[in-house]
Amino acid sequence: MPGRPRKRAAILRAAAEVFLREGYERASVDEIAALADVAKRTVYNHLADKEALFLAAFEAAFDRVNADMLAALDEFPDDPGDLEHDLIAFGRKLAGCHLDPEVTALRQLMSSEATRHPELVSSWRDRGPGRVAALLAERLGKVTALRIDDPVRAAHHFMALSTYEVQFRATDARKPSAKQFDAAVGDGVKAFLRAYDRHA
Amino acid sequence: MPGRPRKRAAILRAAAEVFLREGYERASVDEIAALADVAKRTVYNHLADKEALFLAAFEAAFDRVNADMLAALDEFPDDPGDLEHDLIAFGRKLAGCHLDPEVTALRQLMSSEATRHPELVSSWRDRGPGRVAALLAERLGKVTALRIDDPVRAAHHFMALSTYEVQFRATDARKPSAKQFDAAVGDGVKAFLRAYDRHA
DNA sequence: TGCAAATTAACCTCTGCGGTATACTTTGAC
DNA sequence: GTCAAAGTATACCGCAGAGGTTAATTTGCA
Numbered sequence: 001m002p003g004r005p006r007k008r009a010a011i012l013r014a015a016a017e018v019f020l021r022e023g024y025e026r027a028s029v030d031e032i033a034a035l036a037d038v039a040k041r042t043v044y045n046h047l048a049d050k051e052a053l054f055l056a057a058f059e060a061a062f063d064r065v066n067a068d069m070l071a072a073l074d075e076f077p078d079d080p081g082d083l084e085h086d087l088i089a090f091g092r093k094l095a096g097c098h099l100d101p102e103v104t105a106l107r108q109l110m111s112s113e114a115t116r117h118p119e120l121v122s123s124w125r126d127r128g129p130g131r132v133a134a135l136l137a138e139r140l141g142k143v144t145a146l147r148i149d150d151p152v153r154a155a156h157h158f159m160a161l162s163t164y165e166v167q168f169r170a171t172d173a174r175k176p177s178a179k180q181f182d183a184a185v186g187d188g189v190k191a192f193l194r195a196y197d198r199h200a
Numbered sequence: 201m202p203g204r205p206r207k208r209a210a211i212l213r214a215a216a217e218v219f220l221r222e223g224y225e226r227a228s229v230d231e232i233a234a235l236a237d238v239a240k241r242t243v244y245n246h247l248a249d250k251e252a253l254f255l256a257a258f259e260a261a262f263d264r265v266n267a268d269m270l271a272a273l274d275e276f277p278d279d280p281g282d283l284e285h286d287l288i289a290f291g292r293k294l295a296g297c298h299l300d301p302e303v304t305a306l307r308q309l310m311s312s313e314a315t316r317h318p319e320l321v322s323s324w325r326d327r328g329p330g331r332v333a334a335l336l337a338e339r340l341g342k343v344t345a346l347r348i349d350d351p352v353r354a355a356h357h358f359m360a361l362s363t364y365e366v367q368f369r370a371t372d373a374r375k376p377s378a379k380q381f382d383a384a385v386g387d388g389v390k391a392f393l394r395a396y397d398r399h400a
Numbered sequence: 401t402g403c404a405a406a407t408t409a410a411c412c413t414c415t416g417c418g419g420t421a422t423a424c425t426t427t428g429a430c
Numbered sequence: 431g432t433c434a435a436a437g438t439a440t441a442c443c444g445c446a447g448a449g450g451t452t453a454a455t456t457t458g459c460a
Binding site for chain 1 (some may be wrong): 406407408409
Binding site (some may be wrong): 228229230240241244249250 | 416417418419420421
């Protein structure tokens with residue numbers, strides 16, 4: 001592996017770690033350089049200034065996390081055998097993503113810089129949950145057992161019901177137990193089915 | 201009105217405004233003092249340091265917006281005549297709170313300081329949405345037209361369905377139109393009723 | 401192997417902010 | 431009206447961090 005891109009990757013990884021841990025203002029370029037095991041000058045060699053460093057690191061971290069999010073969709077079979085079971089499995093995967101510390105830290109970081117960088121928010125929404133909703137809508141629309149007028153809205157309802165409570169407690173000091181987690185997701189999915197299943 | 205408490209109130213109001221606009225780190229005590237029309241020394245006279253100033257201002261701002269949130273519950277009648285209509289009215293009020301710029305700014309501020317002040321998050325949750333959920337659960341449990349096993353969970357489902365999409369777009373540059381807003385809330389409430397109404 | 405580009409370490413400067421000190425003025429309760 | 435408590439203006443200190451400079455060194459590639 002060539003030297004230059006390796007340095008750049010190390011810088012972005014370190015920057016993501018420090019920015020996520022400290023927030024934009026509290027993060028220092030010195031610490032990032034030290035963590036990347038690189039001279040500060042090298043950082044400024046790759047990225048013009050702290051701002052550019054932040055945006056690039058955020059972008060990279062988002063891509064990484066978002067891949068997991070979209071991968072959850074593979075959990076959802078094209079032709080579900082046991083619909084409730086499959087939906088619960090998918091809902092767990094989806095809700096589980098929201099518990100990932102990197103995800104919650106990224107959300108917080110985005111939130112705190114939302115005023116200065118509104119494009120971060122819209123990009124996150126469109127490429128993240130918005131994308132998940134669109135893809136999920138496509139799949140739900142094909143399930144004949146469901147009566148769905150507006151697939152995108154139904155997808156949102158599914159996401160809301162399966163993840164609301166988990167997100168609610170995601171920032172809590174002590175995470176919900178596996179039992180609470182499963183119950184929250186399971187009950188959410190069951191409510192979704194009562195609202196959308198033809199014979200429920 | 202006596203002078204001293206008036207100064208204190210002015211300081212807290214100014215602090216809230218600046219902290220909400222700039223975030224903790226970017227906010228400067230100088231600006232807060234100027235906005236409160238007060239000498240910097242006076243600020244430090246009332247609050248020990250920037251940290252205490254922040255916590256006090258946050259607390260005050262939270263109490264203010266949270267009162268609106270809890271007031272939304274009054275929208276919900278003890279004995280609903282037209283359940284769907286009443287639920288939609290309540291849902292709109294609830295979702296509307298999430299569009300208030302001060303509310304979104306407060307959430308962002310809490311988010312960005314969550315690591316340093318986890319107690320802010322749990323206090324927010326317990327006294328805010330958690331409280332709403334508990335009170336709403338109480339009311340929902342009394343509505344005989346609904347089949348509800350776990351009232352608190354049902355309350356969460358109601359909150360999720362009626363506010364998810366609005367919160368989803370709350371940080372968007374251009375707010376959703378009234379039509380979109382009403383449709384999102386209305387469809388959410390209808391889904392809730394399909395899931396919980398005895399004869400649906 | 402040689403050379404050009406990248407990297408490094410060690411400074412340096414400049415700015416902004418938290419917090420304090422001083423010396424003076426205002427305010428309000430008795 | 432007095433006088434102590436509170437407020438004000440201004441200057442100041444210390445510190446931390448962004449970003450630049452330089453000169454020496456390493457690295458990758460022809």
